[in-house]
Amino acid sequence: xxxxxxxxxxxxxxxxxxxxxxxxxxxxxxxxxxxxxxxxxxxxxxxxxxxxxxxxxxxxxxxxxxxxxxxxxxxxxxxxxxxxxxxxxxxxxxxxxxxxxxxxxxxxxxxxxxxxxxxxxxxxxxxxxxxxxxxxxxxxxxxxxxxxxxxxxxxxxxxxxxxxxxxxxxxxxxxxxxxxxxxxxxxxxxxxxxxxxxxxxxxxxxxxxxxxxxxxxxxxxxxxxxxxxxxxxxxxxxxxxxxxxxxxxxxxxxxxxxxxxxxxxxxxxxxxxxxxxxxxxxxxxxxxxxxxxxxxxxxxxxxxxxxxxxxxxxxxxxxxxxxxxxxxxxxxxxxxxxxxxxxxxxxxxxxxxxxxxxxxxxxxxxxxxxxxxxxxxxxxxxxxxxxxxxxxxxxxxxxxxxxxxxxxxxxxxxxxxxxxxxxxxxxxxxxxxxxxxxxxxxxxxxxxxxxxxxxxxxxxxxxxxxxxxxxxxxxxxxxxxxxxxxxxxxxxxxxx
Amino acid sequence: xxxxxxxxxxxxxxxxxxxxxxxxxxxxxxxxxxxxxxxxxxxxxxxxxxxxxxxxxxxxxxxxxxxxxxxxxxxxxxxxxxxxxxxxxxxxxxxxxxxxxxxxxxxxxxxxxxxxxxxxxxxxxxxxxxxxxxxxxxxxxxxxxxxxxxxxxxxxxxxxxxxxxxxxxxxxxxxxxxxxxxxxxxxxxxxxxxxxxxxxxxxxxxxxxxxxxxxxxxxxxxxxxxxxxxxxxxxxxxxxxxxxxxxxxxxxxxxxxxxxxxxxxxxxxxxxxxxxxxxxxxxxxxxxxxxxxxxxxxxxxxxxxxxxxxxxxxxxxxxxxxxxxxxxxxxxxxxxxxxxxxxxxxxxxxxxxxxxxxxxxxxxxxxxxxxxxxxxxxxxxxxxxxx
Numbered sequence: 001x002x003x004x005x006x007x008x009x010x011x012x013x014x015x016x017x018x019x020x021x022x023x024x025x026x027x028x029x030x031x032x033x034x035x036x037x038x039x040x041x042x043x044x045x046x047x048x049x050x051x052x053x054x055x056x057x058x059x060x061x062x063x064x065x066x067x068x069x070x071x072x073x074x075x076x077x078x079x080x081x082x083x084x085x086x087x088x089x090x091x092x093x094x095x096x097x098x099x100x101x102x103x104x105x106x107x108x109x110x111x112x113x114x115x116x117x118x119x120x121x122x123x124x125x126x127x128x129x130x131x132x133x134x135x136x137x138x139x140x141x142x143x144x145x146x147x148x149x150x151x152x153x154x155x156x157x158x159x160x161x162x163x164x165x166x167x168x169x170x171x172x173x174x175x176x177x178x179x180x181x182x183x184x185x186x187x188x189x190x191x192x193x194x195x196x197x198x199x200x201x202x203x204x205x206x207x208x209x210x211x212x213x214x215x216x217x218x219x220x221x222x223x224x225x226x227x228x229x230x231x232x233x234x235x236x237x238x239x240x241x242x243x244x245x246x247x248x249x250x251x252x253x254x255x256x257x258x259x260x261x262x263x264x265x266x267x268x269x270x271x272x273x274x275x276x277x278x279x280x281x282x283x284x285x286x287x288x289x290x291x292x293x294x295x296x297x298x299x300x301x302x303x304x305x306x307x308x309x310x311x312x313x314x315x316x317x318x319x320x321x322x323x324x325x326x327x328x329x330x331x332x333x334x335x336x337x338x339x340x341x342x343x344x345x346x347x348x349x350x351x352x353x354x355x356x357x358x359x360x361x362x363x364x365x366x367x368x369x370x371x372x373x374x375x376x377x378x379x380x381x382x383x384x385x386x387x388x389x390x391x392x393x394x395x396x397x398x399x400x401x402x403x404x405x406x407x408x409x410x411x412x413x414x415x416x417x418x419x420x421x422x423x424x425x426x427x428x429x430x431x432x433x434x435x436x437x438x439x440x441x442x443x444x445x446x447x448x449x450x451x452x453x454x455x456x457x458x459x460x461x462x463x464x465x466x467x468x469x470x471x472x473x474x475x476x477x478x479x480x481x482x483x484x485x486x487x488x489x490x491x492x493x494x495x496x
Numbered sequence: 497x498x499x500x501x502x503x504x505x506x507x508x509x510x511x512x513x514x515x516x517x518x519x520x521x522x523x524x525x526x527x528x529x530x531x532x533x534x535x536x537x538x539x540x541x542x543x544x545x546x547x548x549x550x551x552x553x554x555x556x557x558x559x560x561x562x563x564x565x566x567x568x569x570x571x572x573x574x575x576x577x578x579x580x581x582x583x584x585x586x587x588x589x590x591x592x593x594x595x596x597x598x599x600x601x602x603x604x605x606x607x608x609x610x611x612x613x614x615x616x617x618x619x620x621x622x623x624x625x626x627x628x629x630x631x632x633x634x635x636x637x638x639x640x641x642x643x644x645x646x647x648x649x650x651x652x653x654x655x656x657x658x659x660x661x662x663x664x665x666x667x668x669x670x671x672x673x674x675x676x677x678x679x680x681x682x683x684x685x686x687x688x689x690x691x692x693x694x695x696x697x698x699x700x701x702x703x704x705x706x707x708x709x710x711x712x713x714x715x716x717x718x719x720x721x722x723x724x725x726x727x728x729x730x731x732x733x734x735x736x737x738x739x740x741x742x743x744x745x746x747x748x749x750x751x752x753x754x755x756x757x758x759x760x761x762x763x764x765x766x767x768x769x770x771x772x773x774x775x776x777x778x779x780x781x782x783x784x785x786x787x788x789x790x791x792x793x794x795x796x797x798x799x800x801x802x803x804x805x806x807x808x809x810x811x812x813x814x815x816x817x818x819x820x821x822x823x824x825x826x827x828x829x830x831x832x833x834x835x836x837x838x839x840x841x842x843x844x845x846x847x848x849x850x851x852x853x854x855x856x857x858x859x860x861x862x863x864x865x866x867x868x869x870x871x872x873x874x875x876x877x878x879x880x881x882x883x
Contacts, residue, residue: 114696115783115809138700159645166642172649173620186858195612195809196781197656198835198853199881200863201619204652208645228702228737252553254576254673293704294737297730353641355554387643425643433646440646445635449648451869455862467647 001048001089001431003465006096010076014053017076017098021056024066029104031055040099043086044146045432047346047402052079052093059104061217065185067100068215072183077461080211082122082154085146087349088430090158090210094464100215102153108132109218116223117176117193122153122216126160129221138223141168144426145334153216159208161426163259163333166384167292168224170426172207177220180206180213183457193220205452210428211463213456227292230258232329233302235309236283236316240264240379243285244359246312247383250289251356253308255301259290260384261333264363267340267378267391274339277332280316287383288333290326336380337391344376344393346402350409351433352416353425356386365415366390373408375401387425388416414439429467437469497535503543505626505634505665511539512663513632517878520659522562522598526605528590530658530880531851532843541600544665549640552577556623556640557671561600561664568599578674581618582609588770589777589840600664606656609764610707610723613699613806615672619655624668627654629661630871640668653866659877661870675706675725680756681738682749685717686710689788692808694742696784698722699807703738704730708807709763721751723760768803769814775799776821776841777814782834784808793829797822817841823849852881 021030031037032054042049053076058064071078077097084091093099105121108129112118113136120129126147130139143162144150150160155171156178168174177191191203206213237243243262250257263271263279263286272279279286289305291298306317320326332339340347354362363379370377376393390412394405413423413433417440423433437446450468453460497519502508512518517535521527522542541562549558552575559568565583572578583602587594603625608617624638637650654662686694691710698705707723722738724731735750751759762768769777782790787808794800800815813836815822821841830836835853838846855863864882868874 112783112785113700114785116700117783137702159649161643161645169616169620170643170645172652173616182862186862188856188859188862192833192835193783194781194833194835195617195806196606196779196835198781198837199855199859200661200866201606201652201656202859202863202866204619204649204655205866207652208649225700225702248553251555254676256673293726294702294730294733296733297727300727300729353639353643355551355556355641357551357554382643385643386641420639421641422639422644422646424646425641426645428645429647437647440639442635444633445637446647448629448633448635448870449650452648452866455865455869 002470003050003094003431004470006094007075010074010096011053013074017074018054020070021054021067024063024070025056025058029057029059031057040081040093040101043084043089043091045087045089045092045430047396048089048092048431050093050095052095052097052099055099055101057101057104061179061181061187064100064181064215064217065187068181068183069185071098071461072459075459075461077464079463080157080215082151082157083125083146083149085150085154086158086428086430087351088424088428088432090428090430090466092431097464102151105153105217112193113138113223115193117220118223119218119220120152122156122219123151126150126152126155133223137226139226140174140221141224142171142174145337152219152221156207156216156219157209157211158428159426161382161387163261163382166260166382167256167258172204174222175203175207175219176222178203178206178216179218181215181217183214183459183461191220210430210467212453212467213462229295229298230290230292230326231298231302232288232290232320232326233305234279234316234318234329235287235289235314236280237285237287237312237314238283240285240363241360242313243287244363244383246287246309246314247359248356249308249312250305251384253304255304257289257384258292259288261288262286262381262383263333263336264379266376267336267380270339270343270378271332271336274342275332275335277328278318279332283315288329333380340378340391340393345395345397347394348392348405348409349427350388350390350392350412351424351427352413352421353385353387354416354419354421356383358419358421359383359386362388362415362419366412369408369411373404375405375408382425385425386421410436431466434467435469437467497538499538499540501540501543505544505628508539508541508628508663508665509632509634512628512630512875515873515875517875520663520877522600523564523596525587525592525597526590526601528592529605529839531846533877533880535878539663541663547571548666555642555671556668558640558666558668559599560666562598565597565599565602566595572671573674576674577671579621579669580611580615580672581621582611582764583607583618584609584764584766586766589766599667603655603664603667604657604659610709610760610805613708613809614706619652621670622651622655622667623670625651625654625664626666627662627664630873630875638668642670658880660881661867661876663876676727677731677753678723678725678756679731679735679753680751680759681722681724681735682751683720684748686720687718688791691718691720692784692787692804694720695722695807697742698738701738701741703734703741705738707760710804710808711763711768712803721759723756763805766812769801769812772814774817775814776817776845777812777839778826778836779839780811780813780830780834780836782809782811782831786831786834787811790829790831790834797825817845820849821845
């Protein structure tokens with residue numbers, strides 16, 4: 001994975017930069033020691049690493065504004081970082097830039113239960129928001145698997161999802177307002193505490209902008225009342241196809257479960273070995289379907305779902321009887337990635353979304369690719385919204401395996417786009433899918449997006465090397481670029 | 497003004513490339529919303545009509561921009577599905593032809609009905625767009641799947657942009673199962689403070705309220721109405737839960753499906769304030785806790801009428817129009833963070849007074865640059881949102 005060539009002039013100014021950063025953030029807020037900086041080398045896409053020039057940990061919005069103005073004046077690149085749990089390399093450092101670590105922005109500013117909202121600083125973890133309002137009967141709905149560690153600022157920047165987005169939407173559907181700081185040090189408020197905005201929906205643009213436009217310094221989230229009951233069903237099927245049919249049939253019957261997850265045989269096996277969640281080991285595919293709401297509704301819908309599942313050929317069905325059992329069902333699913341990590345030295349997670357009806361064919365295609373590349377794959381995914389997570393297993397210490405895994409992953413994503421889907425459903429483009437953007441978007445589409453980048457950050461200092469295919473030369477976005485289209489003749493040549 | 501008819505996406509692009517300023521119209525039902533546009537031609541999209549994709553099991557529908565909303569709602573109803581954001585028909589309020597609007601108009605103005613308070617607005621249901629920018633370039637944003645974080649979320653940015661950045665040619669929407677049934681719990685005689693208290697309690701309960709409004713009627717006690725939608729047994733269980741939560745043994749009234757539906761349609765379409773001559777109508781967004789105090793202050797303005805939707809997060813206000821739609825008086829009363837949009841007033845007033853809530857200069861500057869990045873020569877609906 002190639003990153004833009006470092007700006008040697010920026011590197012040469014490191015001492016001046018550090019000196020001036022220390023005048024903005026006193027004490028231990030500027031990290032420059034080579035070993036201490038190792039903590040910032042990578043995020044959860046740990047195959048790619050880079051030591052930054054420095055890491056700075058501001059505590060106030062004024063400090064953030066001063067840091068950004070300084071970086072703008074010196075031409076220093078800025079990679080914002082929250083919990084560092086990005087799966088797409090969203091907070092991978094650059095050699096000629098700093099890490100702006102927002103971990104000290106860790107306070108819940110205010111909670112307004114009458115407005116069902118909370119103002120929180122970006123370094124607060126996703127789960128901490130729900131914990132803070134739990135006693136009042138509320139929670140924050142988006143729940144990425146990393147919710148214990150991932151920060152709400154990172155969730156906003158990546159428009160994070162989770163297993164419950166099927167019913168409750170993504171981060172962008174659950175955020176009411178943001179405070180951001182631009183590269184010029186301007187502090188802006190987008191959206192607010194109400195439901196409608198005035199003017200353009202800049203809030204919608206900033207959520208999911210992957211740290212390329214501004215730094216988030218405060219988030220107003222929507223809180224939801226906790227449902228009265230939650231129950232989950234584990235339903236085993238003799239094939240991926242029959243499980244996928246059941247997913248489509250449940251939705252077609254007018255039922256939107258709170259979550260509807262699917263695991264294939266390898267994924268079931270690995271997680272059961274690891275977590276002992278009670279998953280059936282005789283089936284080819286497993287659905288976890290969760291219902292929430294009044295008990296009478298949950299019972300009614302579970303009965304309907306059981307009938308649909310039987311019609312689709314289900315072989316086993318277990319419904320959670322206690323809260324502990326429900327959580328055990330989820331413990332397996334939520335530990336699926338580390339479970340694969342136990343049996344494979346390395347693995348790579350893909351994140352394409354496809355129309356649900358394409359699930360069986362795309363899974364067949366992934367199996368064929370697995371044979372072709374000689375790499376095992378386990379599938380764990382958000383079936384209800386067609387968001388796939390194939391886990392490609394490989395051993396980076398063996399020559400050629402990382403490259404084969406990368407190609408395997410790219411082939412899967414191309415297939416996703418070809419059947420009407422997209423490259424990424426919730427993990428973000430980051431560096432990982434950057435060079436595939438031309439599969440999904442035309443040059444005009446990408447130029448339009450690049451012009452937005454220029455509006456906010458004309459020098460290209462925020463999170464460089466992410467989201468967009470790298471430009472061939474140092475040219476202004478949108479005026480001239482190398483096609484990353486599907487017809488590009490030398491797709492494998494490095495472009496820089 | 498010359499009217500130019502486009503019959504395809506390519507013809508939209510060709511017309512824009514000619515370089516004239518254009519007022520964009522589907523059925524024209526919302527030409528009176530926003531600031532009046534000064535343009536040399538009107539671009540009519542009436543020829544871009546028709547549903548291009550509907551897959552009920554995928555919960556997705558695509559339609560060309562000027563497809564009548566009624567056509568979309570009818571095909572969805574056949575499969576017991578609906579647009580969850582409950583698009584309003586503001587024709588009575590705006591004095592235009594009823595049941596005439598297009599899906600493009602709804603998306604361009606981001607108009608959502610009562611269910612917005614729990615189901616999200618138009619912006620939350622646009623999955624993909626095809627559009628032509630002010631350069632005459634055809635581009636796409638988003639896709640047709642519900643989960644998509646690939647690139648910037650241009651769908652949200654363009655929703656509610658009043659045709660000032662791009663002309664939509666095709667829109668892909670997330671659709672959802674229509675509620676099997678509905679009913680409404682009605683409490684009569686609560687003042688605004690008590691009503692907002694009840695609505696906040698209800699919205700914050702697990703009863704799953706899908707509409708909460710406070711509507712005063714002249715000469716009658718005001719009504720606080722809470723809607724429950726869903727599967728029959730579920731609605732009944734949640735009604736009990738709500739009654740317990742509100743510590744009520746019996747509601748003042750319980751409206752069953754038909755009456756409930758007709759009430760919420762009226763709230764959605766702003767019927768309580770429609771059809772009165774010489775009045776200005778404002779749409780004010782705020783938080784429910786701010787609503788009682790603002791209502792109290794607004795009541796001091798002679799001839800004002802108001803009601804609350806979205807559990808108190810939306811205040812509709814009508815008052816005698818006067819020389820400036822009382823813009824200064826209304827905006828001076830707004831609490832922090834609230835904003836007011838002028839929805840109904842003569843064109844001359846909508847030209848002089850900011851229709852949209854004025855924003856801090858730094859914010860306006862960046863918004864203008866965002867708009868210019870799509871439409872550098874301000875060809876599309878020039879002046880519709882800002883001067």
